[in-house]
Amino acid sequence: MLETAYLEDLNAAQREAVTHGVTIDGRFDADPLLVIAGAGSGKTQALSHRAAHLILSGVDPRRILLLTFSRRAADEMSRRANGVVEAAMAARGRKGQGVTLTWAGTFHAMGARLLREHAEQLGLDSQFSILDRGDAADLLDVCRQSLDLGRGKTRFPRKDTCLGIYSQVVNRRDTLAAVLAARYPWCENHHDALKQLFAAYTERKLAQSALDYDDLLLFWAMMLESAELAEQVAGRFDHVLVDEYQDTNLLQAAILKRICPEGRGLCVVGDDAQAIYGFRAAEVANILGFANDYPGCRTVTLAQNYRSTNAILDAANALIGEATAGYKKDLFGTRGAGAMPRHVTVRDSVDEARYVVDRALERRETGVELKQQAVLFRNAHHANDVEIELIRRDIPFRKYGGLKFLEAAHVKDLLALLRLAENPRNEIAAHRVFQLVPGIGPGTARKTFEHLQAQNDSLTALETFRPGRGDRDAWQVLAGQLADAADSAWPGGIEPLARWYKTTLDERFEPPTTARAGDIDDLVRMAGQHADRAAFLTDLTLDPPSATGDHNDDADLDEDYLVLSTVHSAKGREWDSVYLLHVADGTFPSEYSADSDAALDEERRLMYVAFTRAKNALEVVSPLRYYVTEQHRHGDRHVYGATSRFLTPAVMQHFEAVTDGTVPAGGPQSGVAAGPRIDLAAGARALWQ
Ligand code: ATP
Ligand code: MG
Numbered sequence: 001m002l003e004t005a006y007l008e009d010l011n012a013a014q015r016e017a018v019t020h021g022v023t024i025d026g027r028f029d030a031d032p033l034l035v036i037a038g039a040g041s042g043k044t045q046a047l048s049h050r051a052a053h054l055i056l057s058g059v060d061p062r063r064i065l066l067l068t069f070s071r072r073a074a075d076e077m078s079r080r081a082n083g084v085v086e087a088a089m090a091a092r093g094r095k096g097q098g099v100t101l102t103w104a105g106t107f108h109a110m111g112a113r114l115l116r117e118h119a120e121q122l123g124l125d126s127q128f129s130i131l132d133r134g135d136a137a138d139l140l141d142v143c144r145q146s147l148d149l150g151r152g153k154t155r156f157p158r159k160d161t162c163l164g165i166y167s168q169v170v171n172r173r174d175t176l177a178a179v180l181a182a183r184y185p186w187c188e189n190h191h192d193a194l195k196q197l198f199a200a201y202t203e204r205k206l207a208q209s210a211l212d213y214d215d216l217l218l219f220w221a222m223m224l225e226s227a228e229l230a231e232q233v234a235g236r237f238d239h240v241l242v243d244e245y246q247d248t249n250l251l252q253a254a255i256l257k258r259i260c261p262e263g264r265g266l267c268v269v270g271d272d273a274q275a276i277y278g279f280r281a282a283e284v285a286n287i288l289g290f291a292n293d294y295p296g297c298r299t300v301t302l303a304q305n306y307r308s309t310n311a312i313l314d315a316a317n318a319l320i321g322e323a324t325a326g327y328k329k330d331l332f333g334t335r336g337a338g339a340m341p342r343h344v345t346v347r348d349s350v351d352e353a354r355y356v357v358d359r360a361l362e363r364r365e366t367g368v369e370l371k372q373q374a375v376l377f378r379n380a381h382h383a384n385d386v387e388i389e390l391i392r393r394d395i396p397f398r399k400y401g402g403l404k405f406l407e408a409a410h411v412k413d414l415l416a417l418l419r420l421a422e423n424p425r426n427e428i429a430a431h432r433v434f435q436l437v438p439g440i441g442p443g444t445a446r447k448t449f450e451h452l453q454a455q456n457d458s459l460t461a462l463e464t465f466r467p468g469r470g471d472r473d474a475w476q477v478l479a480g481q482l483a484d485a486a487d488s489a490w491p492g493g494i495e496p497l498a499r500w501y502k503t504t505l506d507e508r509f510e511p512p513t514t515a516r517a518g519d520i521d522d523l524v525r526m527a528g529q530h531a532d533r534a535a536f537l538t539d540l541t542l543d544p545p546s547a548t549g550d551h552n553d554d555a556d557l558d559e560d561y562l563v564l565s566t567v568h569s570a571k572g573r574e575w576d577s578v579y580l581l582h583v584a585d586g587t588f589p590s591e592y593s594a595d596s597d598a599a600l601d602e603e604r605r606l607m608y609v610a611f612t613r614a615k616n617a618l619e620v621v622s623p624l625r626y627y628v629t630e631q632h633r634h635g636d637r638h639v640y641g642a643t644s645r646f647l648t649p650a651v652m653q654h655f656e657a658v659t660d661g662t663v664p665a666g667g668p669q670s671g672v673a674a675g676p677r678i679d680l681a682a683g684a685r686a687l688w689q
Helices: 012-019 043-056 071-091 107-117 133-147 159-172 176-183 185-207 213-223 227-234 250-259 310-321 349-365 380-392 409-422 427-434 442-454 459-464 472-487 494-508 514-528 533-542 597-611 680-686
Strands: 033-036 064-068 103-106 129-131 210-212 239-242 266-270 298-300 342-348 373-377 397-400 562-566 575-580 614-628 637-640 656-659
Touching: 012 043, 012 298, 033 043, 043 064, 043 071, 043 239, 043 266, 064 071, 064 107, 071 103, 103 107, 107 213, 107 250, 107 533, 129 133, 129 213, 129 533, 133 159, 133 185, 133 210, 133 427, 159 176, 159 185, 159 213, 159 250, 176 185, 185 210, 210 213, 213 227, 213 250, 227 250, 239 250, 250 266, 310 597, 310 614, 342 349, 349 373, 349 380, 349 575, 349 614, 373 380, 380 397, 380 562, 409 427, 409 472, 409 494, 409 514, 409 533, 427 442, 442 459, 459 472, 472 494, 494 514, 514 533, 575 597, 597 614
Parallel strands: 033 266, 033 298, 064 103, 064 239, 129 210, 239 266, 342 614, 342 656, 373 562, 373 575, 397 562, 575 614
Antiparallel strands: 614 637
16 A cells, blocks of 8 residues: 555645556556646646656656756756655655656756767767857857858858857757748848858767757757657656746657657646746747647646745736736635735845845844845846845855856866867867967967867877967977876876866966866866766766856855846746846846847746745845946947836736835936936037137
């Protein structure tokens, strides 16, 4: 007899989702299952309980594929599932050994793993490297240069735009022409050149045994087009569980369809009102059309919200109620009335930072740890002043979704060293590494790479090479280290490389370099925990630590810190108190969305995601004066702004309006400058008249 106390903690609908298709005698006849429900209704909870329930009913945990949107989410769900299993085992008087969901992670990470395992059948090098977005964009640029594109009169799209276009074509399974017409009309005249560029880029990647993020899904989907391989992969899993299904794209839906053609054992959960990745080719049609794509599908909706107080839910419901698409989910709260959310008007972003930090500390005094509080924002740089304020006051914080660990120059440097040691054909890594030597610029780096190719990719041959005006001694040390690292058994070789690199830190960066050196030490430590170089690099490239300084979780478990996060990275998470920064037209909604209703709706859903992260306290802050970055137009600009167009009277009636500090009376409401206007130019000229 199963010990099923954990089912008692769930409501009836959740229980249905958890037990669907599982018969008492441990047999499974699971029709496809869709759980579609609003924020905080316990979808993720139901999914991790389902995993636990399956395991307790006899399913081998290795035969469950759990797909989430981040590694953090996968870890958290595995942890929860394990907790449920252990408790149930203990109740049965048996000591559980602890279960691990071995196949839990993002689509990209799981794809990479399957591709490596089946590499031989696919004609891939099982040691393929993975290019992160930055490297992919750089490689595109190298291709563009060698094709000599972009010399025409009209400006060629920038490398990040090129990568964006490429990525949309792949993930939408669409043609270049269609993607350009729908999303990049200003690039349509470059259609043929882009096609040529993407063809060259593809060749280059193949020649270098390098896959970009999109390839991981594309190749996975292509592999499943072979009926035989599809059967092999499908045969490994009895159950496929997917969280945040509203943010999957067509390629991901196609992959699922190949693994579970009839949807047997497939369970997806999500919320169409929280679809926020349309700009990256996610297709909300996946979730809305699921019942059509999988006839016989069982649909479960969850109506109770367990996360937020009614006051917060009312504000969130009012906000999403104004979307052009109707989201019919009347969530009812279970947590009582609660305090009214606050809309706080401040003078500028400096006051905003001071206000938010003060409030967070005040709350801490009342017993809400900093960890239980989050500062959320639309774009990473909106938090700059908050970061400065926290550093000034010596308050620890962690930032998610901003400049990622992998984007930090020193991290990229060390990884490039390792990638080159692993794969001497990795051009982007080579360019980066060679330029670490004083005196070597892009031209010499390119020549050096050509030399390396001419020498059959032998790193040893580099030691005798004379790289132009590059510092001879430094060059020889580096070349020697590279060759050694390539030869030594993992993780040998990485330490000397790191040591060599650390000696260059002071020259490359403004001091202080201690934090950078700390990151390098951490990388070395993390390397030691991986079985081989490829595993380490894959893990790091696909699931990097969220931020620099975020990779020693064990060391400072006791430390209390404030969470800073983009709204995108806050998906699925929850905190006692949430402060949303910079809620003003031009920043939230972002000014790039102003021209399209679809984009505006996505911004509104994003704000809905932000509101619904809060359990007990929600504060929305609008500075009257803020920067809008308009790089593509005229550089940065200081504007006196209106508050966000999303904060309509219908929404605002659920907020207490608060003014903090010295805000000009009757502050401006629509893009009009406040206070006196001073014409400095006229004043300056007048001096000489
Ligand atoms: P989101 O859409 O934001 O991802 P969700 O639907 O996945 O939200 P969960 O994160 O699973 O919601 O749950 C929200 C909160 O409610 C969590 O703190 C969870 O522990 C709690 N919760 C879920 N189900 C129940 C329940 N039946 N009884 C009490 N609390 C619950
Ligand atoms: Mg969730």
